Amino acid sequence: MTPNEFIRQHEQEWRQLEALITSAHSSLRPKKSPDTIFDEKLTPEQATDQAAFPSLYRRICLHLALARERHYPPALIERLDRLALSGHQAFYGARSLSSIGQFFVHGFPALIREHARLFWLAGALLYLPALLMGLLVYFRPEMIYSLLDHQGVNNLEEMYRAGGAIEPEPGSGRAADENFRMFGFYIKNNISIGFQCFASGLLFGLGTLFFLIFNGLLFGAVSAHLIHQGSAERLFQFVIAHGAFELTAIVLCGMAGLLLGRALISPGRRRRSEALAHAAGPAVRIVYGATAMLLIAAFIEAFWSSGAYLPSTGKFIVGGLLWALVAGYFLFMGARRES
Amino acid sequence: MPLLDTIRTIETPEGVSIRLRLAGPVPRALAWLLDFFIRLIIYLILLLFLSQLGKFGLGIGMIVVFLGEWFYPVLFEVYAQGATPGKKTLGLAVLQDDGVPVGWSASVVRNLLRAVDILPLFYAFGLCSMLLNRNFKRLGDIVAKTIVVHRDKPKPLQKLPPGFASPLPVWLSSSEQQLIVAFAARVPRLTPDRAQELAQILRPARHTSTVLRADVDSLLGYARHIVGER
Numbered sequence: 001m002t003p004n005e006f007i008r009q010h011e012q013e014w015r016q017l018e019a020l021i022t023s024a025h026s027s028l029r030p031k032k033s034p035d036t037i038f039d040e041k042l043t044p045e046q047a048t049d050q051a052a053f054p055s056l057y058r059r060i061c062l063h064l065a066l067a068r069e070r071h072y073p074p075a076l077i078e079r080l081d082r083l084a085l086s087g088h089q090a091f092y093g094a095r096s097l098s099s100i101g102q103f104f105v106h107g108f109p110a111l112i113r114e115h116a117r118l119f120w121l122a123g124a125l126l127y128l129p130a131l132l133m134g135l136l137v138y139f140r141p142e143m144i145y146s147l148l149d150h151q152g153v154n155n156l157e158e159m160y161r162a163g164g165a166i167e168p169e170p171g172s173g174r175a176a177d178e179n180f181r182m183f184g185f186y187i188k189n190n191i192s193i194g195f196q197c198f199a200s201g202l203l204f205g206l207g208t209l210f211f212l213i214f215n216g217l218l219f220g221a222v223s224a225h226l227i228h229q230g231s232a233e234r235l236f237q238f239v240i241a242h243g244a245f246e247l248t249a250i251v252l253c254g255m256a257g258l259l260l261g262r263a264l265i266s267p268g269r270r271r272r273s274e275a276l277a278h279a280a281g282p283a284v285r286i287v288y289g290a291t292a293m294l295l296i297a298a299f300i301e302a303f304w305s306s307g308a309y310l311p312s313t314g315k316f317i318v319g320g321l322l323w324a325l326v327a328g329y330f331l332f333m334g335a336r337r338e339s
Numbered sequence: 340m341p342l343l344d345t346i347r348t349i350e351t352p353e354g355v356s357i358r359l360r361l362a363g364p365v366p367r368a369l370a371w372l373l374d375f376f377i378r379l380i381i382y383l384i385l386l387l388f389l390s391q392l393g394k395f396g397l398g399i400g401m402i403v404v405f406l407g408e409w410f411y412p413v414l415f416e417v418y419a420q421g422a423t424p425g426k427k428t429l430g431l432a433v434l435q436d437d438g439v440p441v442g443w444s445a446s447v448v449r450n451l452l453r454a455v456d457i458l459p460l461f462y463a464f465g466l467c468s469m470l471l472n473r474n475f476k477r478l479g480d481i482v483a484k485t486i487v488v489h490r491d492k493p494k495p496l497q498k499l500p501p502g503f504a505s506p507l508p509v510w511l512s513s514s515e516q517q518l519i520v521a522f523a524a525r526v527p528r529l530t531p532d533r534a535q536e537l538a539q540i541l542r543p544a545r546h547t548s549t550v551l552r553a554d555v556d557s558l559l560g561y562a563r564h565i566v567g568e569r
Contacts, residue, residue, distance in 0.1 A: 001567075003566045058353055061351065061353035061354070061355045062355075064355045065354070065355045071513035071516065073517070073520050073566060074517070074521060075524070081357055082491065085357045085438065088351050088438060088439065089438065092351075092352075092437075176395075177394040177398075180398040181394040181395070181398040181401075183402075184399060184400065184405075185401055187402050187405050188402065188404060188405040191409075192405065195409060195454060196454050200455055202452060202478055202482065260482070276481060277482055280482045280483060281444065284444050285444075287451065288447075
């Protein structure tokens with residue numbers, strides 16, 4: 001068969017597939033499953049088109065193979081090649097975000113339990129330096145200046161002094177617009193730190209190590225300094241509620257980063273690149289969960305922590321409940337499904 | 340496969356292989372620059388608008404910058420066939436290693452890991468990784484199993500200049516036939532002298548040159564016959 005006869009015979013089918021693929025792309029929504037590649041509101045004609053797609057696509061693959069085998073003109077092979085590629089993408093590219101609800105109900109806590117050792121390691125990397133630095137600063141207060149300069153220490157003391165930014169008039173919060181500004185700030189700042197803590201795990205885990213330890217040192221130093229200054233109550237009634245989410249989420253981001261780092265340091269029987277790609281799946285899902293937690297933390301920190309809706313005893317109780325909630329979530333959610 | 344080439348083939352489950360043309364650092368850097376300026380312009384316009392709203396606007400502004408810096412590429416890669424506006428302008432697209440469009444997780448991974456590729460300065464790690472990797476992958480691409488390819492614009496099927504068709508006087512292998520067709524398709528873009536010069540090369544290459552006429556018109560005739568004109 002000559003190339004021109006070949007084109008005459010099959011051109012109809014090629015155009016049909018081209019049209020189907022363009023109509024599939026024109027809907028901008030992500031595709032749900034291979035059966036619903038195309039728009040759901042279909043006319044009867046379109047519905048038959050949709051049913052015809054797989055067989056049509058396979059026919060085009062056959063044509064491509066034939067055209068190659070028979071050494072038809074390069075331009076023709078190229079055209080079929082491109083057509084097969086777009087068919088391939090439309091057919092196999094139908095990936096979906098697996099149900100978000102499912103993920104948070106049991107997938108996420110189960111994932112953390114599965115990698116519990118890394119969680120504790122990441123936690124230790126944050127809290128042990130915090131504890132050590134805290135003790136150091138408490139007994140030798142000048143050590144705070146090894147992490148913060150004078151300006152920083154002054155700002156800190158200013159913020160937490162009686163009647164400072166953290167302690168508004170009883171019964172009222174900060175002005176609403178100030179709350180919202182801080183909400184934006186916490187989102188940008190804290191989630192970016194979380195992402196960097198994860199991403200820098202790619203440097204053999206060293207970046208994650210740095211972020212965890214550095215933030216731990218800072219947290220410990222600041223807390224000890226304020227306790228030393230006599231502002232302990234003001235500090236803890238501020239941090240306890242959002243800390244449940246924020247500190248845990250930073251540990252989780254660190255854990256995700258350590259997953260990447262571990263894949264590089266001990267890839268096992270895989271190549272390093274393969275091990276990395278393998279670790280990326282669970283790691284990114286941990287980051288999804290941590291991002292959600294950081295969003296909650298930003299919300300609480302901006303709109304609740306700085307407010308004086310309750311006396312500080314009340315805020316301690318609420319904060320304690322939130323810690324119990326987070327702990328209970330990771331310990332028990334979805335556990336029955338696992339067993 | 341030629342050694343110095345950026346074409347990769349992937350095999351589909353249907354058993355045919357499809358060719359992809361990988362994109363190197365330069366077009367990707369240009370696409371990034373374009374995206375950077377697009378984001379900058381969006382931020383500036385928003386700044387004008389949000390500055391009217393005081394602290395509330397500042398809060399929104401910070402959220403927008405956060406989303407823009409981390410998720411601008413993700414949204415476009417997932418919802419616009421693997422291409423941010425910058426990539427689209429340069430004809431690039433992000434695909435998974437197996438040639439299908441990127442999904443959420445792969446796109447999030449490759450874009451979060453930008454934070455490492457960008458280190459220590461100006462994407463130095465990313466550039467080194469791209470130059471060392473045979474598929475031009477930056478670190479984020481390695482972890483996410485993605486590639487960046489040129490999305491070729493469809494070229495019209497090359498038409499041979501019209502004329503008579505004459506059957507080949509000798510048997511030629513299919514790759515030799517293909518050579519003649521490829522040459523014939525190029526003839527309209529060559530000067531007559533150059534076309535004749537190229538046609539002459541055929542003469543000493545074949546033992547059968549006595550029967551195979553190596554002038555432009557005869558070659559065009561053979562080519563038309565090969566592609567099926569009668």
